[in-house]
Amino acid sequence: MILIQVTARAPGKVILFGEHAVVHGKPAIAVAVDRLAHVTLTGRTDSIIRAEISRLGVDGYLNLENETINTQGYQIEVGLLKYVLKALKAVDHRTEPGTGLDVTVDIEMPVASGLGSSAAVTVATLAAASKYHQLNLKPKAISSLAHLVELEVQGAASPIDTTLSTYGGVIYLSPDVQEIVRLPIDWDLPLVIGHTRRQGNTGELVESVRLKKESYPSVINPIFESIQEVTEEARNALLEKDENKLGELMNINHGLLDALGVNTPALSRMVYLARQKGALGSKITGAGGGGSIIAYCPEKMDEVISELQKEEQAFPVKLRHEGVTCNVIE
Numbered sequence: 001m002i003l004i005q006v007t008a009r010a011p012g013k014v015i016l017f018g019e020h021a022v023v024h025g026k027p028a029i030a031v032a033v034d035r036l037a038h039v040t041l042t043g044r045t046d047s048i049i050r051a052e053i054s055r056l057g058v059d060g061y062l063n064l065e066n067e068t069i070n071t072q073g074y075q076i077e078v079g080l081l082k083y084v085l086k087a088l089k090a091v092d093h094r095t096e097p098g099t100g101l102d103v104t105v106d107i108e109m110p111v112a113s114g115l116g117s118s119a120a121v122t123v124a125t126l127a128a129a130s131k132y133h134q135l136n137l138k139p140k141a142i143s144s145l146a147h148l149v150e151l152e153v154q155g156a157a158s159p160i161d162t163t164l165s166t167y168g169g170v171i172y173l174s175p176d177v178q179e180i181v182r183l184p185i186d187w188d189l190p191l192v193i194g195h196t197r198r199q200g201n202t203g204e205l206v207e208s209v210r211l212k213k214e215s216y217p218s219v220i221n222p223i224f225e226s227i228q229e230v231t232e233e234a235r236n237a238l239l240e241k242d243e244n245k246l247g248e249l250m251n252i253n254h255g256l257l258d259a260l261g262v263n264t265p266a267l268s269r270m271v272y273l274a275r276q277k278g279a280l281g282s283k284i285t286g287a288g289g290g291g292s293i294i295a296y297c298p299e300k301m302d303e304v305i306s307e308l309q310k311e312e313q314a315f316p317v318k319l320r321h322e323g324v325t326c327n328v329i330e
């Protein structure tokens with residue numbers, strides 16, 4: 001029996017414009033970033049599937065038949081193994097029952113922080129397993145299977161994260177058909193991410209915005225309309241590499257997210273510290289309520305990072321043009 005080893009890598013993402021409004025039929029723009037999830041599958045001679053996320057101290061056994069995970073660790077980190085299990089199950093074409101695997105996961109981004117760690121892990125697992133079982137699934141199949149895995153594990157999910165983890169690049173989610181358009185952005189789009197340890201709960205935040213809209217439709221609907229206009233303008237600013245306009249639109253989008261009630265004192269402090277240190281623009285990214293901010297500060301990356309690091313975690317990212325990649329060692 002030849003035991004092969006397959007490693008796949010898939011990028012995380014940030015939402016640049018349009019979060020929350022996208023849930024109400026408005027457009028959004030999101031970008032794949034150069035923080036990756038690495039998933040390695042190594043064949044075993046027994047029937048055990050053992051999974052490990054060593055950086056998070058998670059280690060356990062997966063049972064594909066009854067879909068159980070036997071493990072130790074913190075709940076959120078262990079939760080990532082659910083994506084691994086569902087993804088392995090989705091492409092489990094074992095001819096000999098009894099073929100085990102060692103699965104090692106390494107993640108270069110904080111989890112549950114709006115950076116798409118679960119989608120990156122799911123896409124990398126699917127790509128690695130597809131290669132391992134010699135199915136060689138095309139990106140389109142990986143992307144849609146990954147979206148199904150996210151739906152199964154989370155109950156609800158937009159296809160933004162899984163699309164970016166699969167294809168890389170920048171996407172525009174159009175409002176009418178919720179169709180995904182890839183934007184031809186050929187520059188690096190350097191960003192600083194500021195990340196607070198407090199995690200926002202996306203489902204609860206989406207629900208709180210929906211309730212606000214129900215209570216004050218004449219106030220909240222125009223905010224969604226404004227976010228739509230910001231996103232449309234930002235699409236042109238990105239295509240034309242108009243950096244000042246991009247920054248200003250980020251600031252406006254942040255104000256509108258604040259008005260929707262998803263800001264927190266820690267996020268707000270990071271947003272304004274970044275601007276004080278020379279960011280052209282800064283805003284919450286993703287659901288808010290905790291999680292992360294992004295700052296666009298191409299000339300001031302170091303200054304902004306060291307200022308944010310005084311209170312929270314901060315690191316640089318840039319656009320990752322490449323999507324999921326795979327290599328095999330026999």
Ligand code: PMV
Pocket residue numbers: 015018019020021022023113114115116157158202206285286287288291
């Ligand atoms: O924090 P994230 O990356 O899960 O983003 C949530 C974005 C929302 O617009 C708030 C919800 C959604 O499903 O689009």
